Amino acid sequence: MASAEKDPISGIYTTGHEWDGIKELNTPMPRWWVYVFWACIIWSIGYWVVYPTWPTTTGFTPGIWHYSSREELEKELVNQKAARSQWLSKIDAASVEEIENDKALRNYALAGGRIAFGENCAACHGTGGVGTPGAYPNLADDVWLWGGTLADIQQTITHGVRNDDPDSRNSVMPSFGEDGLLTAEQIKQVADYVASVSHKTPAAGSPGEAIFAENCVVCHGEGAVGNKDVGAPPLNTLVRTFTKPTSEGVAGQVTKPKMGSMPSWGRRLDKATIKELAIYVHSLGGGQ
Amino acid sequence: MNAVEPDVAKQPENLYEETKRIHPRTIRGTFRSIKWVVMVVLMAVWHVGPFIRWDRGAGAPDQAILIDMTGRRAYFFGIEIWPQEVYYITGLLLIAGLALFLMSAVAGRLWCGFLCFQTVYTDLFMLVERVVVGDRGKRISFDRRKWDLDKVARKTVILFLWALISLACGLGFCLFFGDAFTLLPQIFTGDAGAGVYTFLIIVGGGCFMMAGWGREQVCIYVCPYSRFQSAMFDEHSMIVAYEAWRGEPRGAARKNQSFEGRGHCIDCKACIAACPTGLDIRMGNQLACIGCALCIDACDQMMDRYKLPRGLISYDSIIAQEARAEGKVAKMRPFRSRTVIYAAMIAFIAGVMVYGLTFRSTMEVSILHERSPLYVQLGSGDFRNGYTYKVLNMVRQERRLALHAEGIQGIAVDVVGETVTEGKAKISADGDSVATFRVYATAPENELKSHATPFTFVLEDLDSGTIVRSTATFMGPDK
Structure with missing residues (x-):
C-alpha cells in the first residue's frame, strides 16, 4: 500500500481511505478465513476435472468420472424395480381374490394402490374415494353403479365407463322428459313414487308405481334394487351420485339424465397396478 | 500532520486476550x-x-x-x-438436570x-x-x-x-x-x-x-x-475455598521458621501451577474454577512440608469459613430446603419412572379416524366411519386378539380382510411389531345423538385376557 500510515490510537495501519477526516482502519479478513477461501478454490478445480463443468458449443465437458444425475436416477429406478419385482411378479400371477386372501400381498397391494389412487383416481373420486356429489360416485359407501366385488371393480377400472374401449361399461338411460316419452305429469308422479321408495316408505298403489313398473323396472329392477349389469343404481336408498333422493331431484334425472364416464385405465396402467387399485378401492368400505 | 505520540492514558483497553497455554503441574493427593x-x-x-x-x-x-x-x-x-x-428419556433428562443442581448445591x-x-x-x-x-x-x-x-x-x-x-x-x-x-x-x-x-x-x-x-x-x-452451576451455589454449598483469614498476610517462608504474626500462605504458587484453568484460587471462588480440587492437594503437600495444618485450601462452605475465621465451630448443612427439594424432585421423577417401567403395558393401541370421508351413509341408511387401528405388540410372541365396539346401541365393527364372529373381529399381531388394521364401525342413524358421538373400541387378548379400551369418535351428519 502506498500510504503505510499507522493509526496512533489503535496502532493499526489505515487503508489510506479518508472521508471527512475519518479514516478507515485496515482490518483484513481473519487468516483462517482466507485460507478456507483459497482451499475452496483449489477444491473447485478438482470439481472441474472430475465432474461435468464447462459448457461447450455442442454440450459440456463430461469430467473424468462421466457423472450424470439422470443416469444415477435411472440406476436407482432399476434398483427399485428390482426390489419390487418379487412382489409385483406375485401380484401379476395372482388373481385379485387370491391377493385379497394373502395378508402380506394384500398389505403390499393396499400400500401400492393407495399411491396409485392418489395419482390417478383422486382427481375425480376424491381422497379416500369420497366422490364428488352430483358428478363422481362415492367409492367408500356400499352402493355401486357397476358392482362392488373385486372382479367388478377390476373390470370397471380396466375398461372404464362409456368410452371408446369396446369392453367399457356402457348403457344409456333414456331422456324420458326431453324425448317426450313421459309427460310432465307422469314424471312428477313417478318421481314422487321413487322418492317414497328411497325413504323406505313406498307409496303402494300410487299412479307413479304403475309408471315405474312400466318404464323403470326393466333396468332399476323390482323394488328398485338396481342392476349392476347396466349400471342402473339402486333407488331404494338415500345414497345418490347425480341427484338428491327427493321428488325434484328424481324428476330432473328422469327428464334429462346425467350419466358418468371414466377412462379405460387398462390402456394407461399395467395389470399389477390395476389389481392393486382394485384391492384398495374394495377396502375403502364398500367392497362386496 | 504532527507526529503525535500515542497517549497511553487514552488508549482503549484491548478486550481481546490471547490464549495462554496452561500446563498444570502434576500433583499427588x-x-x-x-x-x-x-x-x-x-x-x-x-x-x-x-x-x-x-x-x-x-x-x-x-x-x-x-x-x-x-x-x-x-x-x-x-x-x-x-x-x-420416549417420555422415559424426558424423565431421564429431568433427573440428570436435577442431579446436576443437587450436586452443585451440596458440593459445588x-x-x-x-x-x-x-x-x-x-x-x-x-x-x-x-x-x-x-x-x-x-x-x-x-x-x-x-x-x-x-x-x-x-x-x-x-x-x-x-x-x-x-x-x-x-x-x-x-x-x-x-x-x-x-x-x-x-x-x-x-x-x-x-x-x-x-x-x-x-x-x-x-x-x-x-x-x-x-x-x-x-x-x-x-x-x-x-x-448456571455457579448460580446453583449458596452460602452453604461446599466449594473449593481459600482460608484467607489464616493465609494472609502471605509471604515467602523458610523451613522451620516461625509463623507467628503472619499468614500461613507461603506464596509458593503451587495452587496456581496445579490448576487446569490457570487461576489463582486465593482470589476467591470464580467463574473459571471447575472445582477439581487439585489445588487442595497441591497446598496440602506444602502445608505438610512446613508442618502447618492442612486445609489452607479446602472444600468448605462460605458460612463455615466465616465461622472458622471467628474461631467458632463450623457447622455443615447438607440438608437444607434447597437440597431437600431437589432430592425430593429426583425421587419423585425416579419413582414415577420405576412405576411406569414396572407396570409398563406391553400392548398399546393407536387409532386414527379416517378424515376423507369423515363418514359414509350406506344403502341401508346406517352410517359408517373408517379408522386406522394400530396395535403395538411389545412382546416377542404373536398375539391373538378380538376387537369389538361398545357405547353406541347397535354399533358393529368390520376389519378389512378379517372375519367377524359374534360381533367380534378376530385379528392377530405379530411379536415385536406394529400391526395395522383398517377398521369400519357402522351405527344406526337414530342412535347418533350429535355429529360426533364417543364410543369405545375394546381389544381383548384371547390368550392372556388383557383388555385395552380406547375411546374413539363416531362422526355423522349435523343434528
Whole structure:
C-alpha cells in the first residue's frame, strides 16, 4: 500500500481511505478465513476435472468420472424395480381374490394402490374415494353403479365407463322428459313414487308405481334394487351420485339424465397396478 | 500532520486476550487419586459398555445397552423402550438436570471437576503430554523451543496418541448405536454406514479439538452449564475455598521458621501451577474454577512440608469459613430446603419412572379416524366411519386378539380382510411389531345423538385376557 500510515490510537495501519477526516482502519479478513477461501478454490478445480463443468458449443465437458444425475436416477429406478419385482411378479400371477386372501400381498397391494389412487383416481373420486356429489360416485359407501366385488371393480377400472374401449361399461338411460316419452305429469308422479321408495316408505298403489313398473323396472329392477349389469343404481336408498333422493331431484334425472364416464385405465396402467387399485378401492368400505 | 505520540492514558483497553497455554503441574493427593479412579470407571463404561451382552431371546439383539435407530428401539438391560415411550428419556433428562443442581448445591462443581467428559479427556490428553514431554516446566520450555527434529518427533507422537484416544472416544459413541461386535470390524473395513462415519468424525474430531486445544477455554467461554452451576451455589454449598483469614498476610517462608504474626500462605504458587484453568484460587471462588480440587492437594503437600495444618485450601462452605475465621465451630448443612427439594424432585421423577417401567403395558393401541370421508351413509341408511387401528405388540410372541365396539346401541365393527364372529373381529399381531388394521364401525342413524358421538373400541387378548379400551369418535351428519 502506498500510504503505510499507522493509526496512533489503535496502532493499526489505515487503508489510506479518508472521508471527512475519518479514516478507515485496515482490518483484513481473519487468516483462517482466507485460507478456507483459497482451499475452496483449489477444491473447485478438482470439481472441474472430475465432474461435468464447462459448457461447450455442442454440450459440456463430461469430467473424468462421466457423472450424470439422470443416469444415477435411472440406476436407482432399476434398483427399485428390482426390489419390487418379487412382489409385483406375485401380484401379476395372482388373481385379485387370491391377493385379497394373502395378508402380506394384500398389505403390499393396499400400500401400492393407495399411491396409485392418489395419482390417478383422486382427481375425480376424491381422497379416500369420497366422490364428488352430483358428478363422481362415492367409492367408500356400499352402493355401486357397476358392482362392488373385486372382479367388478377390476373390470370397471380396466375398461372404464362409456368410452371408446369396446369392453367399457356402457348403457344409456333414456331422456324420458326431453324425448317426450313421459309427460310432465307422469314424471312428477313417478318421481314422487321413487322418492317414497328411497325413504323406505313406498307409496303402494300410487299412479307413479304403475309408471315405474312400466318404464323403470326393466333396468332399476323390482323394488328398485338396481342392476349392476347396466349400471342402473339402486333407488331404494338415500345414497345418490347425480341427484338428491327427493321428488325434484328424481324428476330432473328422469327428464334429462346425467350419466358418468371414466377412462379405460387398462390402456394407461399395467395389470399389477390395476389389481392393486382394485384391492384398495374394495377396502375403502364398500367392497362386496 | 504532527507526529503525535500515542497517549497511553487514552488508549482503549484491548478486550481481546490471547490464549495462554496452561500446563498444570502434576500433583499427588487424595483428589488426584479420586480423579484417576473416576476416569477409569467412566472410560470402562464408555468403552466396555457396548460389549456387554444381555440375552433377550431369539430374534432380538443381545447387546445390553443399545439404541437401535433403524429398528426404532432402545435397550437398556431388561428395559426396552419404543419410540412411543420416549417420555422415559424426558424423565431421564429431568433427573440428570436435577442431579446436576443437587450436586452443585451440596458440593459445588463436582460435575465439572470430576465427571465431565471435557475434564476427563483433557486430563487424559495432558497425561499423554506428560509422558512424551514431561511435567509443567518441561512442557512450557518445549512450547517455547524452536522447531527441531526432537520437537517434531515428540509433537508427532503426542498428536498420534491424541488421535488414537479420540478415535476410541468416537468408537465408544458409535458402538452404542449398533451391534458392537458387528459394527467394530465394519468400521475398519469401510462397510459401516455413512451415518456411523459422520458421527465418528463429529465425536472423535470434537474430542481431538476440545481436549487437545479447547481445554479450559471450553469451560470458561463455551459451556453453558458452568455458568448456571455457579448460580446453583449458596452460602452453604461446599466449594473449593481459600482460608484467607489464616493465609494472609502471605509471604515467602523458610523451613522451620516461625509463623507467628503472619499468614500461613507461603506464596509458593503451587495452587496456581496445579490448576487446569490457570487461576489463582486465593482470589476467591470464580467463574473459571471447575472445582477439581487439585489445588487442595497441591497446598496440602506444602502445608505438610512446613508442618502447618492442612486445609489452607479446602472444600468448605462460605458460612463455615466465616465461622472458622471467628474461631467458632463450623457447622455443615447438607440438608437444607434447597437440597431437600431437589432430592425430593429426583425421587419423585425416579419413582414415577420405576412405576411406569414396572407396570409398563406391553400392548398399546393407536387409532386414527379416517378424515376423507369423515363418514359414509350406506344403502341401508346406517352410517359408517373408517379408522386406522394400530396395535403395538411389545412382546416377542404373536398375539391373538378380538376387537369389538361398545357405547353406541347397535354399533358393529368390520376389519378389512378379517372375519367377524359374534360381533367380534378376530385379528392377530405379530411379536415385536406394529400391526395395522383398517377398521369400519357402522351405527344406526337414530342412535347418533350429535355429529360426533364417543364410543369405545375394546381389544381383548384371547390368550392372556388383557383388555385395552380406547375411546374413539363416531362422526355423522349435523343434528
